[in-house]
Amino acid sequence: MQTVKAVVARAKGAPVEVTTINVPDPGPGEALVRVQTCGVCHTDLHYREGGINDDFPFLLGHEAAGVVEAVGEDVTGVAPGDFVVLNWRAVCGKCRACKRGELQYCFDTHNATQAMTLAEGDDAGTELSPALGIGAFAEKTLVAAGQCTKVDPSARPAAVGLLGCGVMAGIGAAINTGNAGRGKSVAVIGCGGVGAAAVAGAALSGASPIIAVDIDAAKLETARRLGATHTVDSSRSDAIEEIKRIAAETYEGAEGADVVIEAVGRPETWKQAFYARDLAGILVLVGVPTPEMTVPDLPLLDVFGRGGALKSSWYGDCLPSRDFPMLVDLYQQGRLDLDTFVTEEIGMDDVEAAFDKMHDGSVLRSVVVL
Template identity: 70%
Template sequence: MPYEVQGVVSRAKGEPVSLETVIVPDPGPGEAVVSVKACGVCHTDLHYREGGINDEFPFLLGHEAAGYVEQVGPGVTDLAPGDFVILNWRAVCGTCRACRRGRPWYCFNSHNANQSMTLADGTRLTPALGIGAFLEKTLVHAGQCTKVSPEAEPAVAGLLGCGVMAGLGAALNTGAVGRGDTVAVIGCGGVGDAAIAGSYLAGARTIIAVDTDDRKLEWAKGFGATHTINSRGLGQNDVVQAIRELTDSFGADVVIDAVGRPETWKQAFYARDLAGTLVLVGVPTPDMRLDDMPLIDFFARGGSLKSSWYGDCLPSRDFPMLIDLYLQGRLPLEKFVTERISVDGVERAFERMHKGEVLRSVVEFS
C-alpha cells in the first residue's frame, strides 16, 4: 500500500514552502522506501526554492538525510528492512565511462528512483537531488542508500549526505591535503568548516579561516582553524597578503573557495604557493564571470585548479569511514548541528541560514 505522509513542497519560484500531503508508492524494482529520521536544511534546498537549479516545480525538498530502510523492491539484494542508511545523490551506475575507467566518484549516470512521489491530486513532484527527504518516508533508488553503523545519531549522520561531505571531500579527496600542508579556506559556513575539519584530520600544520563574520570565524576555530582573517572591508590583495604572511610569505599549499564568487576565486588563485592547488567547492551562479585574469598568471603560477563535485566522494567508501571516525571521537560532526526543528520549521530555517545564524538546522522525525 502506498504511504501518505506530510512533506515540504516548493510550488513556485521564491514563494514560501508549504507542508502538504505526499503519496509515496511502494518500491519497484531496484528501489527502496526509507523511514527518514533526520534531514539537514541545506543551501541547495533554498536554491531549488529560488529557481536556481531548474524550473521543474513543484519540488519535494530535503536531501541531507539518514534513516532506516522500511521496504525494498524486487531485485534489491544488498539492503534489508531495518538497515540504517545515509541517503546519497551519487548512486553510481558502474557502466558509464567514468565508472569503467575506475573513477566512480565522477559517475555521469547516477541512479534515481523510476517511480514518482506525488501530491494527493496526482501532481508529480521533483525530489531535490533525486531524494526529497523533508517527510517521514521517501522513495529512492536502492543505490542511494549507504549503510553505516547504527550507533551514529541520525541528525549527525545525515549531514554527510551533502554539505558536510562536500567540504570534507574538498580537502581530503579533491585537494588531497596532507600532513604538514598549509591550507586556507575562504568562507566558513557549513561547507567551509567541513573543509577545515577535513584539513585538520589530514594533518595540515596551518589552517587559515577567512570570512567576513567574526561569529563564523569562532566556529571555524572549533573545527581546527589555527588562524583567522576577517576579510570585511579588505581588498583582494589585502586578503592574499594576509594569507601569505601566515604561510612564510609563500602562500598556502591548498586554498579552498567555499563561497564560489569571482572575487573569492581570484583571492584563492593568488593566495596559493607556486604549484599550489585551488579547490572550488562553493557553487557559482550561471551569470558569474572571471574578467581581467592575465593568461600568463595561469602559466607562471602552475599548480592545479580544481572543482569539487560532492567532495569527489564515493559514498560506499567514504560514508562508513567518516562515521567510524566520528564514533571514535576523531571527527566532530555533532558540532555542525546548530538546532533541531520539526518539519514545519523549514521556512524559518531558510531565514536563519540566509542570515548566517546557523551551520545546520536539522529536521527530526519521531
C-alpha cells in the same frame, strides 16, 4: 502506496508548505526509507528560488538519515531495518568513469524510477521533483537503493545525515579534491557549513597551518573549534597577504598556501583564492556560483606562471560507499566533530524560518527531526 507528510515548494519564490504526498511501494532497484532527520541545505533554497531548474513542484530535502523500511526486487545492498545515510551519487557501474575505476566521477548516477506525487488539492496526482533525486523533508521517501549507504546504527542521525551533502562536500574538497595532508598548508575562504567542513577535513588530513577566512567572528570561532590554526577576518585585513604571511611562517619561502579552498562561490573570492596559492598550489572551488557569474579577468601568463591546478569539487569527489562509513566511524571515535554542525533541531513546519536564518548566517545547519 503510502500517504505521508512532506515539505513541498509549489512555485518559484513561494513559501514552502507542509502537505501530504503519495509514496509508491518500492519497485525493482528501489528502497523505501523512513526518514529520521534531514538538514536544511542552501541547495534546497536554490530549488525553491528556481535556481536549479523550473520543474516545480519540488519535494525538498536531501541531507538525510533514516531506516530502510522496504526494498524492491533485485536489491541486495541494503535490507529493511538498515540505518542509512542518503546520497545523491548512486553510481551506475557502466559509464566511462566507472569503467576506468573512478566511480566517484560517475556520469550516469541514478534515482528512483517511480514518481512521488501530491496527494491533495486541485493538483493532486502531480508528479514531484525530489531535490537531488532524494526529497527527504518527508516522513518517508523513495530512492534508488544505491542512494542508501549503511553506517553505524548507533550514530546520531541528526549529525551523520549531514554527510549526505554539505559536510561531505567540504571534507571531500580538502581531502579528495585538494589532496591536503601532512607537510601542506591549507586556506579556506568562506566558513559557512561547507567551508567549516573543509576546515575539519584539512584537520583530519594532518595539514598545517589551516587558515580560515571569513568576515563573521562566530564562523571564524567555529572554524577554530574544528581545527583551524589561524583565522583571518577579511573585512579588516587583506586575505591574500595574510594567507601568504602565515604560510611563510611555517614553510620558508612559501608564497601562499599549498591548497586554497573557495567555499563561497563568488568571482571575487575565487580570484583571492587564485592569488593566495603558493607556486604549484591547488585552488579548489566548492562554493556554488550562480549562472550569471564568470571567472574574473586574469592574465593568462599568471595562470601559466603559477602552475598548479584549478579544480572544482562536485560533492567533495566522494564515493559514498567508501567515505560515509569511514567518516561516521571517525565521528563515533570523537575525531570528527559532526555535532558542531547541528545548530538547531526543528520540525517540518520550521523549514521556511530556517531559510531566513540561513540568509542571516546565524546557523551552520538547521536539522529537521521527523
